[in-house]
Amino acid sequence: MKSKYQKIKGTFDILPPDTRLWKEIENILHNISQQFSYEEIRTPSVESTNLFQQNVGYETDVSKEMFAWEDQSKQQIALKPEMTAPVVRAYIESGFFRSNPLCRLYYIDSFFRREKPQKGRQRQFNQFGIEAFGSSSVEQDVEVILMASTCLKALSINETILHINNIGSPDTRTKYEQLLTKYFLQNTKALSNLSQKRLHSNPIRILDSKEKEDQLIIQNAPTIKELLTNTEKTDFNVLLSNLDALNIKYEESPHLVRGLDYYNGTTFEITTKSDKSQNALCGGGRYDFLVEQMGGPPTPAIGFAAGMERMIIESNHEIQKNNIDMYISCNDLKNSTKCFSIMQHLIENDYKVFFDTNKKSVKNQMKDAIKRNVSFVLVVDKNMTIKNIKSHEEVVVSDFQQLLNFLKTQ
Ligand code: HAM
Secondary structure (H helix, E strand, O other): OOOOOOOOOOOOOOOOOHHHHHHHHHHHHHHHHHHOOOEEOOOOOEEEHHHHHHHHOOOOHHHHOOOEEEOOOOOEEEEOOOOHHHHHHHHHHOOHHHHOOOEEEEEEEEEEOOOOOEOOEOOEEEEEEEEEEOOOOHHHHHHHHHHHHHHHHHOOOOOEEEEEEEOOOHHHHHHHHHHHHHHHHOOHHHOOHHHHHHHHHOHHHHHHOOOHHHHHHHHOOOOHHHHOOHHHHHHHHHHHHHHHHOOOOOEEOOOOOOOOOOOEEEEEEEEEOOOOOOOEEEEEEEOOOHHHHOOOOOOOEEEEEEEHHHHHHHOOOOOOOOOEEEEEEEOOHHHHHHHHHHHHHHHHOOOOEEEOOOOOOHHHHHHHHHHOOEEEEEEEOOOEEEEEOOOOOEEEEOOHHHHHHHHHOO
16 A cells, blocks of 8 residues: 655655664664763754854855755754764853863764765765864874774674875865866866866865766875875874774775865775775764864864764674563453553563553464564463463463562573
8 A cells, every 4th residue: 555645755764673773783882982981962953054064164065965944033954964063063052162171972863965865875864973072182083993993893894994094284285275176177178077066166075076087087186195294194104003003904095085174184984895886884084173163262173973874784783682571461351450560560570561452362362472472471361371382381370479480480
C-alpha cells in the first residue's frame, strides 16, 4: 500500500532494529568521549544564517547548500549544516572561555545540507564531533587524532586511511592562494566549468574538486608545504612522529585543504580505502582564529566531525541480542491489574518484559514469544504459570518473590 505521505527527499527514517545499532554505536562514542574527558554539548537546531555564511565561508558548499529562510519576524535563520560555528558561538556567548579555558566538548547531532542525495550523502545526516579549545600545542593535535582513530577502532572500522596536511597560517594561505591562482590560470581551459568559476572566487576550493577533468591539474598543482614557516614544518614533523609512535598510519596529503574556510595549521580527513565518491568518514583540523573572528578572545582550537551514517555503513560492530526475559500473557481483563503489578516489579528489578495487550490466545502468544526471542512466558490467570519456551517445562509460582527467585536461578 502506498503511504499517503512520503519522507522529504534526502532524509531517512531509522527504524528498529537499526535504532538499536545506532544506540549501541552512540553509547560507544559517548563512552570514549568521556574517557578522553570531553563533555557533551547540545545546541539549537536553528541559528542565524550569517553565523555560517561569515564563519564557514560565503563561497563554501556548506554555506551555499543551507536550508535557510526568512521567518515570520524577518530573521534570517538556517538549519545548522555543521557544528563548529554553533559550538564556538555557545563557547563565547556562555562565557565558557572565562571559566573553562582548556575546554573540551563533544556532540552527536543532526545536520542539514541541501546536497544532491546519493549513498552516504543525505540532506539530513548525523555527526559525532569534538572541539578542543585553549591549546595551540601540537600535543593537542595528537590527542584529537588519537581520539578519532580510537573511535573508528572501537566501531570495528578497519580499512581506513588518515590523510594529513598542514595548511599554515592565514598569511601562508593567502600566499598559497596567489600561487594557486597563477598555476590554475595557466590551465584554465582544461578545468571543469565549476572550477573555472571558483578560480576567481576561491581558488583553493578547486583542490577539493571531484570533477574528472580537474584531477590531473590538481595532482600537479603546487603544494603549500614549500610556503610553511620553519616552526610550522617542525610542528608537523612532531605530529607525524607522535602518530608513528602510536602506530596510527597516515598519508601526507599536501593538497588536503578541507571544504570550510576557518581552518589553519593541521587539517586531516579519514577515508575508507575504497574510491567511492562519499568515502570521507571524518574530517577536521585547527581553527585558531575562529573564536576571535566571532567576537571572543584569541583562543586556539581544533576538532573533527565524523558522519554517523557513513561510519555505520563501514562498521563491523555486532549488535547485542535484545533478549526479552519475560512475556506476560493475560487473557482475562480481571487479571490485568495483577499483570501490571508484576510488570512494574519486574522492570524495577531490571528485567525486560513484553506484555501482550492484544490478548491473543495462549497458543498464539507462545508463537509470538518464539518470534520475539523470549525465554519464558508467564501465563496469568487465577494462578501464575511460567512456561519455558524451549524445554516446555512449566512452573507454578504463588507470588512475585517466587517469580523473582525463579528468574535469578536462570
Ligand atoms: P565536514 O567535512 O563538512 O566537516 O563533515 C564531517 C563529516 O560529516 C564528513 O566527513 C562526512 O562523514 C559527514 N558528512 C558531511 N556531509 C554529509 C552528508 N551530506 N551526508 C552524510 N554525511 C555527511 C565539518 O562538518 C566540520 N565542522 C568538522 C570539524 C569539527 N572541523 C573542526 N571541528
